[in-house]
Amino acid sequence: MSGLAIHFVAVCFSNGADLAVWRVEMDDKQRRRLTAVLTTLITIGHVAAFAIDEERHCSWPQLVDGIVGRVGEFVIDACTASSAPEMPMPAFVMPIWPFDHEIGEAPASTAQFLGLDLEVTAIPSSDEELGVSLPGRGGRWLIHARPMF
Numbered sequence: 176m177s178g179l180a181i182h183f184v185a186v187c188f189s190n191g192a193d194l195a196v197w198r199v200e201m202d203d204k205q206r207r208r209l210t211a212v213l214t215t216l217i218t219i220g221h222v223a224a225f226a227i228d229e230e231r232h233c234s235w236p237q238l239v240d241g242i243v244g245r246v247g248e249f250v251i252d253a254c255t256a257s258s259a260p261e262m263p264m265p266a267f268v269m270p271i272w273p274f275d276h277e278i279g280e281a282p283a284s285t286a287q288f289l290g291l292d293l294e295v296t297a298i299p300s301s302d303e304e305l306g307v308s309l310p311g312r313g314g315r316w317l318i319h320a321r322p323m324f
Contacts, residue, residue, distance in 0.1 A: 178202065181230040185291055186213065187223045192272065192295045192320035198230070223320035224291040272318070274309055282309060282316070285323060292323040 185196045201209070206227060216222035272284040272295045282297045297316040300306035306315030 182206065182227055183230060184209065184225070184227050186225045187291050187293055187320050189220055189223045189320055190317075192223070192293070192318045194291075217322075224293055224322045226291050282312065293320050294323045295320045 179200050179202050182199050182201055183196060184199050185194065187194050210227060213222055213225040217224070272286060274282040274284045274295075274297060276283050278294075278296055284295045286293045286295060295318060297309055297318050300315040300317050303315060306317045309316050
C-alpha cells in the first residue's frame, strides 16, 4: 500500500454545470474508492465528469510560463503595466461558459478544465425564478453538463 499523497479532485455536477475542486490527502485505496463512487455518480446522472490528479510541484517560472502560454504575453504585460488601474477583488469566482454554438436549438458551450472535457447546454426555464440569464438571450435558462467524449 502506497503512502498518502496530495491530490486535486475536480468534479463537474450535471445539474447547473457546477464545478468543484478540492485539495485532498489520500492513499491509493482511497483514490480507487473515490473513483468508483464518482463513476457511479456519472452512471446515474449526478456527475458529468471528474478528474483526480496528484499534486505536481512547479517553480515560479514554470507557473508564469504556463499562464502566459494560456492567455498570451500581451495580456500578461497589460495586466502588469504600472498604469493599469487597481481592480477590486472579485466576491466569488465561477467558471464562465461562452455558449458560442448550438446543439439542436439549445445554446451550447465546450470547456476543458483540470482534465475535464465538458459539453455544457442551456434549456429554457419554465419558472421565472429558476435558472440563470444568458447574455443576448431573454428569459431564464437551466444549465446542464455532460462529458464531450
